[in-house]
Amino acid sequence: xxxxxxxxxxxxxxxxxxxEELRGYSAGEDLTRGExxxxxxxxxxxxxxxxxxxxxxxxxxxxxxEEVVIAGDDCEVRLEASEAISAGDALVPDGVGSxxxxxxxxxxxxxxxxxxxxxxxxxGEAYLFASSxxxx
Numbered sequence: 001x002x003x004x005x006x007x008x009x010x011x012x013x014x015x016x017x018x019x020e021e022l023r024g025y026s027a028g029e030d031l032t033r034g035e036x037x038x039x040x041x042x043x044x045x046x047x048x049x050x051x052x053x054x055x056x057x058x059x060x061x062x063x064x065x066e067e068v069v070i071a072g073d074d075c076e077v078r079l080e081a082s083e084a085i086s087a088g089d090a091l092v093p094d095g096v097g098s099x100x101x102x103x104x105x106x107x108x109x110x111x112x113x114x115x116x117x118x119x120x121x122x123x124g125e126a127y128l129f130a131s132s133x134x135x136x
Contacts, residue, residue, distance in 0.1 A: 015059050017125060019075025023055075027062045034058060034080050034123065036093035036111075037070060039133070045070065050095030051102075054111045055131045073131045081118040089114045091126060099126070
């Protein structure tokens with residue numbers, strides 16, 4: 001979890017850096033802040049699958065059934081990388097609550113772009129530019 005120290009206190013960094021595309025849904029399962037999610041029911045989101053549909057990132061930890069706010073496309077956020085990422089890399093959900101580099105050879109175009117280099121297991125800044133749904 002990305003944190004900031006202020007004197008003797010440690011605080012979690014905000015997920016949202018900039019943007020106004022915030023949406024409210026119901027959590028279909030327990031979700032953690034910064035986790036990529038997909039719509040899986042009527043106004044319900046669950047963790048996004050590896051490279052699969054994606055609608056935004058969770059703003060705060062919630063348990064199943066609670067209301068949750070997600071940051072959607074056109075938002076700049078802090079997200080967690082599951083592998084080392086370079087600035088400018090296209091990113092997709094990795095299926096375990098983080099993001100990985102999109103694989104263009106597999107037809108992945110990405111849902112976000114890294115604004116900076118991010119180490120594996122670390123949080124870094126990225127721009128969400130596209131949400132995606134299931135293919136018809």
